[in-house]
Each structure stands twice: as structure tokens, then as C-alpha cells.
Amino acid sequence: MERSNTDSFRHSQYLPFSPTTSSHPSTPLAQKHASLPIPTPTTASSLSGSASTLRYSQSRKTIYDRHLNRSKGAELSKASFAFLFGEMVQYAQKRVSGIQDLEKKLNAHGYSVGQRLLELLVWREGRSGKRETRVLGILQFITNTLWRAIYNKPADALEKSRDHEDEYMISDNDPMVNTYISVPKEMNQLNCAAFQAGIIEAVLDSCMFPARVTAHSVPNETWPGKTVFLIKFEQVVLDREAEFIS
Amino acid sequence: MTIYSFYIFDRHCECIYIKQWHERERAGAAIRPTTSASTTSPIPDKRVSAGGKQITETDISMRNGRLSVQDDAKLIFGVVFSLRNMVRKLSTPDDNFISYRTNNYKLHYYETPTNLKFVMITDVKTNNLRVVLHQIYVNLYVEYVIARNLYVLMLNNYIAVEHSGGEGVACELFELGLESFVVRTLKLIELTT
Amino acid sequence: MILSLLILNKAGGLVYHRDFSNTFTKLSSNDYLVLAGTFHGVHAITARLSPFGPSSGGTPSSGLEVMESEHFRMQCFQTLTGTKFLLFTEPQQPNVDVILRRIYELYADYVMKNPFYQIEMPIRCEAFDRHLMAYIKPKQ
Structure with a gap:
């Protein structure tokens, strides 16, 4: 299911690390977890130092746990x-x-x-x-x-x-x-x-x-x-x- | 539409006249009102002759750690001279650099055929002041300064008089004329733009 | 009409020079290097000459942005990294800002993303030249 970028930031359990990298559409699984108070994704927040600059999953899921079709049709920034x-x-x-x-x-x-x-x-x-x-x-x-x-x-x-x-x-x-x-x-x-x-x-x-x-x-x-x-x-x-x- | 300062440089690369209508903020300097009796404008301004002999307020702003007025004048001359040469080199040798703009100010330049350089620093919104500078040259400088000095020249049996160190430039008539001309043109330009 | 483009690196050295018309006299490459160095110095001085001090007046003083002469007009765009783009155009050329932004975009794409380009060295990227000519030529 495709969701817009801003939605995925608000509902994902990840701390945002940079709004400029493309984000994959979040899976239906991610919606069920409680959303944390996420600062609005501006560059200032990623530099503020209050949040870590790496994306850590709060529920310890790794890339291997993601569904294989999740990145089907996803786009990557050419830059x-x-x-x-x-x-x-x-x-x-x-x-x-x-x-x-x-x-x-x-x-x-x-x-x-x-x-x-x-x-x-x-x-x-x-x-x-x-x-x-x-x-x-x-x-x-x-x-x-x-x-x-x-x-x-x-x-x-x-x-x-x-x-x-x-x-x-x-x-x-x-x-x-x-x-x-x-x-x-x-x-x-x-x-x-x-x-x-x-x-x-x-x-x-x-x-x-x-x-x-x-x-x-x-x-x-x-x-x-x-x-x-x-x-x-x-x-x-x-x-x-x-x-x-x- | 404000004018900040005005400089005249002669062909020996010296600054012969400076007039500032805007106190450049130096580190910690307060704006001191002028005590000179010759100007009646309410704006605090500084009238300094570069020569040193006719300076009325030597102790204002000269010793404030940042650029003094003299250094400013030298820097301005350097900038103007380099840009003029650059323009001449790139384009035809009779091309002339007219003005440049930064985000805070705009500098207008006019050079007479006798290599006398008039520089005026204004705010960003001003349009081309080349005509104004030309008028200052023709109506004020030629009449008051040169004519007066020609009289002196006559008295000295035509020995060539140069404005070394700026003497002879800051005479009363020229000052008053300049002040009123600038105020008048400011009003005119404000009305027309 | 666009006359020429110069790109200066952080230290004031000339890294790219291209003429798009024959209006300017052809100078030797050494002349252009000297010109670039002079301009770099002049730009630094003009930033300090501001009638306002560095703390007041809102934005910090920027240095020369536009210079006009009788026959041409020069616009200088300084990036946040210190690279300067000098664009010489005819005095009536409209939209110089847009053109400079596009040139900066082409620079960021075809020069910066090229693994064979060494930073701050003269630009010898064929793709940059090609795209630049393709962009500028229709405007002449």
C-alpha cells in the first residue's frame, strides 16, 4: 500500500534521520505500533543532536524481517x-x-x-x-x-x-x-x-x-x-x- | 533611497574628499553628533578632509579598532581601480564600469576624462546615479573647486595646483552646494520612483 | 545574450572558463587566471565595505553580486561552499538569476557527481560542457 512521505514519517516507529532520502512506503505492519512523538522532519531536527542520526528500529526488526515485496516499485534517489x-x-x-x-x-x-x-x-x-x-x-x-x-x-x-x-x-x-x-x-x-x-x-x-x-x-x-x-x-x-x- | 557616503579620488590615486551621511557602525562606537558649525543638518554626519590639515573632528571614529575612514577610502579606491581595469580588459578599452551592488549597499562610479573619480555609496534600491555624479562634477566641483583654485593659480603665476592631501577641495561653497544638491536630488528621485 | 561564464573555486583560482559569443576580446588563459584572482580579492573587500557593521542590518554582508558597465553586466553567485559563478551577460538580459541557478544545478550534477573530477581542480567534464551548451545556445 502506497502512503505519502509525510504519513510514513508520522506513523513509523523510526526516528527520522533525513527527510531528503526517499522513504519506502511503510508496510501495514508499521501502522499498528504506537507512534512516538516525532519532531517534524526538518533538517534542523536531524542536526539538533537530540535524536540519534541513525535510523534504529524501536522494535528490533531488521531488514531481513521485511517483506520481500515491500520495495517492489519503490524509487531511489538518482543522486x-x-x-x-x-x-x-x-x-x-x-x-x-x-x-x-x-x-x-x-x-x-x-x-x-x-x-x-x-x-x-x-x-x-x-x-x-x-x-x-x-x-x-x-x-x-x-x-x-x-x-x-x-x-x-x-x-x-x-x-x-x-x-x-x-x-x-x-x-x-x-x-x-x-x-x-x-x-x-x-x-x-x-x-x-x-x-x-x-x-x-x-x-x-x-x-x-x-x-x-x-x-x-x-x-x-x-x-x-x-x-x-x-x-x-x-x-x-x-x-x-x-x-x-x- | 538613502545615500551613505561620497568620495572623490584624484588621478594620483589619493582620496581628496570624503563625506559621510551615515555613521558606519564600528565596534562599540556610539554615534556622536557633529559639532561643526558649518552644517546645519540634523543628521549626524562626519565631514573629514583626507589631508589632515583641515580636519575638524579628528577624534571621532579614527581610533576604533575596525576600519577607520582613511582605510575605508583606500579600500574603496582599490576596489574601484581593480574593477575598472577588469572591465577595460574584458571589453573594449573605452568601456567604463558604472556601478556594483551587494546585498547591503550599491556603489556608483563616475570617472571624468581627467581621471578624477567620483564614488557614491547608497542603499540597494537606488537606480543609476551616474548622471547625478556627472552633475556634481560639472555644477559643483568645476565651479566651486576648480574655479576657486584657478584664481589661486592665477595668483601663483599659473604654477599647477594639485589637490595634494585634499586641500582646497572642502571649501564652504562646495560643501553647501553638495549638501543641498544631494537633498534635492534625493527628493526628486523619491518622487519619480 | 550570454557572453561568458567563469567558475572560481574556494581559493579564488579559476576552474572553468567558457565564452559563448565573440563580444569579449580573446585574452590568454593566464589573463583569465589573473582576472579571477583579482576578482576573488575584490569580492572579499566589498563584503567588508558595507555601511552597516557585520552584526547589524539583518543578513551578513555578502560581497559583490551584480556589476554593471556600459557594455555588459556581470552577476556573481557565491555558493555556501565558497565557489563563485561569474556570468557575463548583456545589460538587458532578463532572468539572470534563473540562469545562474540552472548552471549551478548542472555543476552539482555533472561535475560533482563525476568520480573522475578532483575537487577544486580545473573542470574537464565533457557532460558538463555538453549540457551547458545545450542550455545556453537556445538563449542566444
Whole structure:
């Protein structure tokens, strides 16, 4: 049930820590608890020092006790994500030498995200979800369900490479992770959408379609940030696909 | 629509005339009424000549820890000079900086072809006072100050007279003329805006 | 018509400079650096010259906000963090405040959120340039 932001502050048992971060719509469970005298959520109250600046649950419920559908359709502030992702990129940059390694590190970060996200998405499909066994099936799952879950829109294109049997390409005209990033000229082979590529790779690996996914920038006139995710499946997948056809 | 102060700087970068209608609040200074007999205005104001020889109230506001009037004048000159050069550099060399505004005051500037600089500090709501400054120059300064000094010049066989240290500027006629002109223009501008 | 934009960092150093028209004479980059430093000092002095002391008069004195000359007008927007945005426009340009706010928004987005930008260093963000030109060009 969706409730407005101010309602959730008034009735939630959490002490407000900042009115600017997006708050998830509160669950029906939260309404039953007695509401504490909450100061009106202004920045002054979060700086006043009288309330702690971390959100502590009064009834000791943790994030693991929340219902999994609670954050379905919830929105996250793009600025928050941009700052976090920027820090992630800087963190990785300090520990590697070279663009390839940086992309690998970002890919690894995305990999852990993708593994967990896949479980959540499949669970949310419920009875209507089924295990994908065909290459096209899993790719459709990625371009539609996965993209919609993260970005609220499907991917822009899905293509099969003509030269190589094992290569497919997913295009995104304006990957959201790259919105605020301008790569300096010395590093222009770097594409920070390697993070997104990691998510795709994790989803494919966990569904038993081992592959390697890389992100490549293909800027054009209308979309200077256009990115193509190149998916290179391993031989196992191709053999299995051939069996299906025959 | 209030005028706070008025300065004249000559082309040797010296301040030759200061007139303040508003006591700048210094740390702990009380506003002292002027005891000068030459002005009859009820507003406490300070008439100081930068030279030091004709200062009538030396002990007011000069020793209050914060900026003295002299320092103010120097700072104003520095600001005005830097801004003028900046404007000349950025745009054409004959461009002139007219005024600037902060959230508390507005400073108007007028420079004559002889490199004499007139600066007036007013409140924020005043419009362009360039014309007013030009009039002060033409009607008051030229007539009272320069004409008087030309007479002195004549007496001294045309040896060039400069207003070193501001002597000769703060003469009675100029003061009275300035005071009445400002009051009159203030009223005029108030009526028209 | 907007003539040019300068961005100064906290210490008064020039971090960004862009001309949008040919009205201003082209100066060398060193000239702009000197100009920026001079302006930083002038701005600090103008804050102190206020006829009101710092304690009275309501808000604390702010430093130069608008400067007019015969051929152009310069508006200075100082952020709470000490960064100054100088926008040079023609004297009759309306809505300069709105334009400055939008430029500040673009700065906060495409410069501050860029992980490859070092704070207080010269701005070399292609996305910032692109969005700035896209915003300013239609106004010319």
C-alpha cells in the first residue's frame, strides 16, 4: 500500500534521520505500533543532536524481517545512487592499475548485485515464473524483467551477432549508471557500465548460461552515451542450444 | 533611497574628499553628533578632509579598532581601480564600469576624462546615479573647486595646483552646494520612483 | 545574450572558463587566471565595505553580486561552499538569476557527481560542457 512521505514519517516507529532520502512506503505492519512523538522532519531536527542520526528500529526488526515485496516499485534517489557509484569507481581506481582491471573490478561489484537480484526477481514472479532453458528466453528475461526492475524501462535493443554464433548484444542508449560520469580523454576506453555488465553476467551464470559480458561505448549523434553489452556465451551453452534445435 | 557616503579620488590615486551621511557602525562606537558649525543638518554626519590639515573632528571614529575612514577610502579606491581595469580588459578599452551592488549597499562610479573619480555609496534600491555624479562634477566641483583654485593659480603665476592631501577641495561653497544638491536630488528621485 | 561564464573555486583560482559569443576580446588563459584572482580579492573587500557593521542590518554582508558597465553586466553567485559563478551577460538580459541557478544545478550534477573530477581542480567534464551548451545556445 502506497502512503505519502509525510504519513510514513508520522506513523513509523523510526526516528527520522533525513527527510531528503526517499522513504519506502511503510508496510501495514508499521501502522499498528504506537507512534512516538516525532519532531517534524526538518533538517534542523536531524542536526539538533537530540535524536540519534541513525535510523534504529524501536522494535528490533531488521531488514531481513521485511517483506520481500515491500520495495517492489519503490524509487531511489538518482543522486544518492550517483554519489555511491562515484565513490565505488574511485575506490576501485585506487586499487588497480589500468583500465582493464578497473572494468574487471566494477564487473565484480555488479556480479554480487546480480546474483542476489536474480533470486529476488525470480521469487517475485511467483507461480508464473519458470526456469529459462533457451538462450533467447534468458535474454528476454534480462532485457525486460531485469531492466524494468532496475531502471523502470526495458533495454533498447537485443541483437544477435552475424559474425559469431556465440555473441549477442544488448543496447542501452543512455545507461543510467553513466548519467553523471564524464570519462577523461586519457581513459576513453573505460565504460563504467561494466557494473551493469557484471549484473548481466551474474544473472546468466546463475541460470546456467555461462558467459562473459563486457560494456562498450558506441556514441552516436543522438545518444552520445550509447552502450552495447556484448555477451559471449561459452561453448557449453551453444552445444545445449544445438541439442534443443535438433 | 538613502545615500551613505561620497568620495572623490584624484588621478594620483589619493582620496581628496570624503563625506559621510551615515555613521558606519564600528565596534562599540556610539554615534556622536557633529559639532561643526558649518552644517546645519540634523543628521549626524562626519565631514573629514583626507589631508589632515583641515580636519575638524579628528577624534571621532579614527581610533576604533575596525576600519577607520582613511582605510575605508583606500579600500574603496582599490576596489574601484581593480574593477575598472577588469572591465577595460574584458571589453573594449573605452568601456567604463558604472556601478556594483551587494546585498547591503550599491556603489556608483563616475570617472571624468581627467581621471578624477567620483564614488557614491547608497542603499540597494537606488537606480543609476551616474548622471547625478556627472552633475556634481560639472555644477559643483568645476565651479566651486576648480574655479576657486584657478584664481589661486592665477595668483601663483599659473604654477599647477594639485589637490595634494585634499586641500582646497572642502571649501564652504562646495560643501553647501553638495549638501543641498544631494537633498534635492534625493527628493526628486523619491518622487519619480 | 550570454557572453561568458567563469567558475572560481574556494581559493579564488579559476576552474572553468567558457565564452559563448565573440563580444569579449580573446585574452590568454593566464589573463583569465589573473582576472579571477583579482576578482576573488575584490569580492572579499566589498563584503567588508558595507555601511552597516557585520552584526547589524539583518543578513551578513555578502560581497559583490551584480556589476554593471556600459557594455555588459556581470552577476556573481557565491555558493555556501565558497565557489563563485561569474556570468557575463548583456545589460538587458532578463532572468539572470534563473540562469545562474540552472548552471549551478548542472555543476552539482555533472561535475560533482563525476568520480573522475578532483575537487577544486580545473573542470574537464565533457557532460558538463555538453549540457551547458545545450542550455545556453537556445538563449542566444
